[in-house]
Amino acid sequence: MVTTTIEDLHADVLGCALRRLDGRSLAAASCATAGLRALAADTETWRALCLAEWPSLALPGSSHGRRLLLAALPPRRLFADAFPFPSPDAAPGVSDGLGLPGELVSAVDVYHRGAPLLSRVVETPASSPWFLGSPFRVEAVERKRPAATDAASAASPSPEELELSWVVVDPSRGRAVNVSSRRPVSVGRHWYTGDTLVRFAVVLGGCKFEATVACAEEGRVAEVSLAAEDADGAAVGGEGALRLLAAAMEAPRRGGDGEPEEAKRRYHEFVRRKKGRKESKARREALVDLCCSAASAAVVLTCLAAVALR
Structure with missing residues (x-):
């Protein structure tokens, strides 16, 4: 009984078949045997793949x-x-x-x-x-x-x-x-x-x-x-x-x-x-504005009280 493997095919036929694969399949095929790895490393095969992709x-x-x-x-x-x-x-x-x-x-x-x-x-x-x-x-x-x-x-x-x-x-x-x-x-x-x-x-x-x-x-x-x-x-x-x-x-x-x-x-x-950071920043700025307003109001009231009690 004669056993036939994929590597019994002519290298040109295998190369033509590999050029029809996508990049992921071509990389997987290169891991199968040393012969397929050599064919899959062909620069022109990868160039054609890149030109098809981009x-x-x-x-x-x-x-x-x-x-x-x-x-x-x-x-x-x-x-x-x-x-x-x-x-x-x-x-x-x-x-x-x-x-x-x-x-x-x-x-x-x-x-x-x-x-x-x-x-x-x-x-x-x-x-x-x-x-x-x-x-x-x-x-x-x-x-x-x-x-x-x-x-x-x-x-x-x-x-x-x-x-x-x-x-x-x-x-x-x-x-x-x-x-x-x-x-x-x-x-x-x-x-x-x-x-x-x-x-x-x-x-x-x-x-x-x-x-x-x-x-x-x-x-x-x-x-x-x-x-x-x-x-x-x-x-x-x-x-x-x-x-x-x-x-x-x-x-x-x-x-x-x-x-x-x-x-x-x-x-x-x-x-x-x-969005969360922006809302947190807006709350902090509102709190600072409120504190500044309160401080300003306190200063004004203190000045008015000082004038009234003079």
């Missing part, structure tokens, strides 16, 4: 940001860093000895029902005093430059069905992290512009990174931006955001199908905690 890396034309991104990280490292969710407990002090990134490259992809809708690569110089001292904010699509060049943007997608991947890469260190919850954590309407705001957020080191996709009334994606906020609701500066991102890049990753829901739960917990 269409922004395959945009036509020459882009310094895309070349820099692909040159800085081998495809397998990029996938291992950017596909799993970052640990929310990453402490900013972890990366102090490594220095801050001097430049960030963002690969931003918006999907509708799993199909790519909009893709951008954004380069952000991060070493200037202006950036380090200003509130952290990165614009992937600005309102003055609407995404009319994307053919899919005319499809008037439903905002609730949008998904977002925002991969931030430090080219100098060769590390990356995905700072999006992938699925919306909240959907609301802007009180002034009437745009629908679709928010994607992750909590890192006690702060919140929130990516906002603004959809105009006709369904067009008008703006995509990323900002950071601390537990008191104040904007995180560029230097603080860089420390948080560097720590998240170095921290362990977390996988699992339930991570988007976990990210949403952590977001709402962050919002509740921020």
Whole structure:
């Protein structure tokens, strides 16, 4: 009786089959045998997987940001860093000895029902005093430059069905992290512009990174931006955001199908905690105002009594 194993297939056939797997299945297959591990380590297989996962890396034309991104990280490292969710407990002090990134490259992809809708690569110089001292904010699509060049943007997608991947890469260190919850954590309407705001957020080191996709009334994606906020609701500066991102890049990753829901739960917990801190601060300020008013009234009454008894 002749026993046939999967490794009896030609390497080209096995390689073709492996290219049809997702990243998690490909990593699992590489643990089966030494032969499959060698085939699964093929750089082109992982490159194809990354290009399928993040269409922004395959945009036509020459882009310094895309070349820099692909040159800085081998495809397998990029996938291992950017596909799993970052640990929310990453402490900013972890990366102090490594220095801050001097430049960030963002690969931003918006999907509708799993199909790519909009893709951008954004380069952000991060070493200037202006950036380090200003509130952290990165614009992937600005309102003055609407995404009319994307053919899919005319499809008037439903905002609730949008998904977002925002991969931030430090080219100098060769590390990356995905700072999006992938699925919306909240959907609301802007009180002034009437745009629908679709928010994607992750909590890192006690702060919140929130990516906002603004959809105009006709369904067009008008703006995509990323900002950071601390537990008191104040904007995180560029230097603080860089420390948080560097720590998240170095921290362990977390996988699992339930991570988007976990990210949403952590977001709402962050919002509740921020609201509680704001209410507690308002009560303290009201108590201080009351004490000051009482002290002022006591001083006035003392002065009046002194005048009356003179």
